[in-house]
Amino acid sequence: MHTILLKVTALFYFVGALAYLHFIFTLNERSAKLGRMLLLIGAILHGAGFVARYFVAGYTPITSLFESLSFSAFAIVCVFLAFELRYHLRALGAFVAPLAFAFSASAAFLPGEVRALAPALNSYWLPVHVTLLFFGNAVFAVAFGAAIMYLLMERELKRKKLGAIFKRLPSLDVLDDINYRCMTIGFPLLTLGIITGSIWASFAWGSYWSWDPKEVWSLITWLLYAALLHGRMTIGWRGRKAAILAIVGFCAILFTFLGVNLLLPGLHTYTNLSG
């Protein structure tokens, strides 16, 4: 039941993403409202699915690749809805909702049965560690969407050929502000996620840091975002530079999250394609 619930949300995110795309092409307000409604319903079902699965499995169900991808989609939708509520950036939906759909759809193709928990994962640190990181990643995913919008908008303004993008996207100032907000929220989440992981590692593996591929790539990601945040605070890295770094940073996140698991086996390999 809960597995179906987790998989069926992909449909809501799909139609929601379509509605937001329809909005950005036609500027029909009703489509944006519909999109938001669909994402909201999807997220509620999704959350309910995870709660149900928690009780069935007896542990925080963010361990298999299926669960991780699905939870990523959930976190992205939640963060997006929070930003939409705060800033009314409906155009952002056309860039972020497809991302959420991509995660939930790829989860839907994986086997979703509940399996016995690997003994090393049986810890109170599991929910803390993974929720911090997944929500951090989701915030960076929103920054990624806003960064793409920024670059599109900037290109049009620099070329002075104002067309469809100029009419549809919010101002550069707002998009850059979203980038900054995302950094100030996402970076602490990422930092805390890595620290809690490190503490947990000292209990589980007997060492705070073992240079396992996942740890190395997390560090690379952390350094990238640290550089961006530092550059912004001190010498005013903003606009185009900040947007490009947000995109590079998100690619690093994707690699840390998926690439490492599939290509570079290590201590963190609890999640692979077979589950």
Add this chain to the structure above:
Amino acid sequence: MSEIVIVGLNHRTAPVEVRERLAFPADTVGHALRGLRERDGISEGVILSTCNRVEVCVLSEQGYKGVEHVKDFLAGFHGVPIVELSDHLYHHLGDEAVRHLFRVSSSLDSMVLGEPQILGQVKDAYGYACEFKAIGPVLDKFFTKAFSVAKRVRTETRVANSAVSVSYAAVELAKKILGDLTDKVVMLIGAGEMSELAARHLLSAGAKGILVTNRTFERAVRLAEEFDGTAVRFEELATHLKRADIILSSTGSPHFILEREDVEAVIRIRRNRPMFFIDMAVPRDIDPDANEIDNVYVYDIDDLNNVIETNLEERQREAELAEEIVVAEVAGFRRWLDSQQVTPTIVSLRRKFDEVRQAEVAKALSALGTADPKTRKVVESLASSILNKVLHSPISSLKRETDDRSPMEMVTAVREIFDLPDEEAGGAPEAAERPPEQGGNVGGQ
């Protein structure tokens, strides 16, 4: 049969010398409306008079003859020989007239497509007609409908969305680059009509303050006073530039007053807070290469003109959508007009049967001779209930809207079958009792 008729002229059909002779200043409209209504067969009238057009809209009881009446009225009222007018005047009848007013109030017939003033002017014209009681149910419905069509066009198409003047384009761009303008500072370098106008627009769009500089400091001071801003010495331009988010420049300088390196230096001091340069000078004041610096946007006068050009093209495209809305609305209004013809039919149908009822009741009562009140009551109620039941189905099929058959056909059939008198076919008898839906002062500016 009554028809809506519009006779008028506009900026395309008549030069200003003709338009000014036919214009109705506000204080003459009441008098004119009264004169118009005195004409034969004109039961309702509205006069629209702006600097670009004069339109007289009437409900004519004699169809096309109304056109002649209105032309006659225009010539007579203004004392202009009708031969001088006939080349400039156009007229529209029935659905064409409906389409015309819908297009005019949606600003599809304006000199600047999509300009917003015309709707207010049409509302004013309607207001006068209400005030001087020149309007009746048909034109009342007609104009109210025209307002809602205009609103639909404005919300459903982007015909009036984008800036079509240099200064508005500057504001639009500033908002897209800098976001909220309320904490932004404008700097005006040199003086020029266009840059001053743009500065005014930026300030009314919320910009926080303005710095003014000029080669002659006194002029800067004078202009700064006018804008409630701060005057800055031209020699100190470099030190003050960092405070400005939007720079409007129009000096007579033969070479760049700001080179790329100058702008690079300023943007570094500003820690990359974006700057928007609007260069209205010819020859240009600001090195166009500065546009390549991150967070710096430099638009010269040609760039702004290109923006306007694109916007005008977009308005043109959107106007096609708007025309489709108008066509659909004309059809809707035609249905309403037709249903109006049904109402008088029902009234005369009822009246005819009522006469029969009264006559027959009187006959029956006189045959009964000394009838007590109770018997009278029974006879009377018998007659009215038969009448109501018999009339129920013809009346409800008259009222029913059908798609495959125009209500006019039904009306004609009923009129023939029941041999109804013809003189009431056009005007709606209950019209006079219906008050205008809105008061006199509508949409005044």
